[in-house]
Amino acid sequence: xxxxxxxxxxxxxxxxxxxxxxxxxxxxxxxxxxxxxxxxxxxxxxxxxxxxxxxxxxxxxxxxxxxxxxxxxxxxxxxxxxxxxxxxxxxxxxxxxxxxxxxxxxxxxxxxxxxxxxxxxxxxxxxxxxxxxxxxxxxxxxxxxxxxxxxxxxxxxxxxxxxxxxxxxxxxxxxxxxxxxxxxxxxxxxxxxxxxxxxxxxxxxxxxxxxxxxxxxxxxxxxxxxxxxxxxxxxxxxxxxxxxxxxxxxxxxxxxxxxxxxxxxxxxxxxxxxxxxxxxx
Numbered sequence: 001x002x003x004x005x006x007x008x009x010x011x012x013x014x015x016x017x018x019x020x021x022x023x024x025x026x027x028x029x030x031x032x033x034x035x036x037x038x039x040x041x042x043x044x045x046x047x048x049x050x051x052x053x054x055x056x057x058x059x060x061x062x063x064x065x066x067x068x069x070x071x072x073x074x075x076x077x078x079x080x081x082x083x084x085x086x087x088x089x090x091x092x093x094x095x096x097x098x099x100x101x102x103x104x105x106x107x108x109x110x111x112x113x114x115x116x117x118x119x120x121x122x123x124x125x126x127x128x129x130x131x132x133x134x135x136x137x138x139x140x141x142x143x144x145x146x147x148x149x150x151x152x153x154x155x156x157x158x159x160x161x162x163x164x165x166x167x168x169x170x171x172x173x174x175x176x177x178x179x180x181x182x183x184x185x186x187x188x189x190x191x192x193x194x195x196x197x198x199x200x201x202x203x204x205x206x207x208x209x210x211x212x213x214x215x216x217x218x219x220x221x222x223x224x225x226x227x228x229x230x231x232x233x234x235x236x237x238x239x240x241x242x243x244x245x246x247x248x249x250x251x252x253x254x255x256x257x258x259x260x261x262x263x264x265x266x267x268x269x270x271x272x273x274x275x276x277x278x279x280x281x
Contacts, residue, residue, distance in 0.1 A: 002104035002144060005032035005062075006207065006225040008185025011071065011214035012052040013043030018255040019213050019222060019241060020052075024059045026239070026257045030226055033104035035060045038185040038209065039069025039114070039150025041093075044076070050092035057093065063101045066093065067110040069150035069186065070120050085116040098128060100135060105229060107139040111149040113164060122151030122186070124166030133177035144229040147174055148183040152208060154195055159187050168197060175202040180267070180274070181227065181234065182206045188218045192225075192236045192263055194274045203273030205265050207236055224257070233277065234265045 005027055010020075027035065037057075042049035057064050073085045080087060086097055097112040109132050113122035136145050151164040153171045164170075174182070175196070182195070182204055188211045194203035210223045222241040227234060240260040264277030 001228060001230040002034075002106040003030070003032045004106055004108070004146065004227040004229075005030060005035040005060075006038065006183050006209050006227060007035065007212045008038040008150075008209035008224070009040040009069070009188060009211035009214055010037065010053060010056070011040055011043045011211065011216060012049040012056075013046060014215050015052070015213040016215050016222065016241075016255070020056050022241075022255050022257055023212065023224070024056070027060055030061075032062050032226065034062045034101055034106055034108055035064045036108060036146070036148045036183055037064065037066040038148050038183050039067050040071040040185060041066065041069070042072050042088075043214075045072050045074045045088050047088060047092065050088045054092050063103060065099050065101055065108050065110055065148060066095050067099075067148050067150055068097050068112055068114045070114050070118075070122065073114055073116055075119070081116050085114070098131070102139070102143065105143050106146060107135070107143040108146045108148060109135050111147060113149045113151045115165070118162075121162040122149075122164035122167075124164065124170040129166070129170055129173055133173050136174065136177040136179055139178070142231070144180050144234070145178050146181045146183060147179050150184060151186050152184040153182060153206060155187070159189070161187060171195070171197050171204075172201075175204050175273070179204050183209075185209050185211070188214070188216060189220060190223055190238060192238075192265075194265065194276065196273065202271060203275070205234060205274040222257075223260070232267050234267075234274070235262060236265070237262045
């Protein structure tokens with residue numbers, strides 16, 4: 001059984017005071033095998049914001065897999081954005097933009113979907129997709145194949161966000177290559193559901209975190225996901241800052257995380273993919 005901690009949209013520079021410390025405390029208690037941060041570690045890709053993100057990453061348990069989001073590219077320096085878009089990322093985080101890790105029955109593959117030529121819209125690069133699909137096919141049998149990216153493969157019209165360029169091609173390719181779970185963020189709304197582009201297509205499990213630390217809330221509290229995996233079963237546990245019936249009236253004042261909901265997903269047929277398994281116990 002493997003455990004994955006999924007964070008997203010930290011937005012240092014606009015993070016809620018005290019919430020990062022609460023996150024570190026509960027992350028250590030949860031003891032994940034790997035931690036994934038699906039982009040937007042910073043608000044404006046400033047040096048001080050990357051330094052804060054690096055300090056948090058150093059305190060998180062297990063190997064930490066991070067991919068960039070659109071906010072991690074410099075906005076106010078056009079030359080840097082076009083010619084050295086990830087200079088701050090590499091300087092302060094010392095991280096690859098498309099890292100990989102295989103641990104405890106989990107194969108996690110990062111994809112960089114941030115586009116220097118667009119402000120918020122993402123883009124799937126052909127070379128990136130080809131590498132991810134090759135890694136998915138090479139993953140050991142029985143592992144949960146996880147792909148982490150900032151932008152969702154499916155962008156609801158109600159979000160007001162522009163759909164990612166190449167999302168349809170990526171959905172087909174990743175599903176065919178055996179991806180089980182897609183982790184993303186960007187929309188600042190939580191979601192977890194099986195996803196297939198067409199009737200009868202293989203269903204991947206798309207899990208979206210809202211914003212783990214930012215004050216830029218969109219009708220939901222700060223949250224993160226814990227994903228537990230054993231043969232044919234995935235349990236997604238959502239943690240929110242609050243965690244009781246009064247959390248939505250709290251005005252975002254709570255600086256603690258607690259369990260909000262548990263949802264089960266099952267895969268009885270590898271070719272068909274994932275189905276809802278009902279609420280967790």
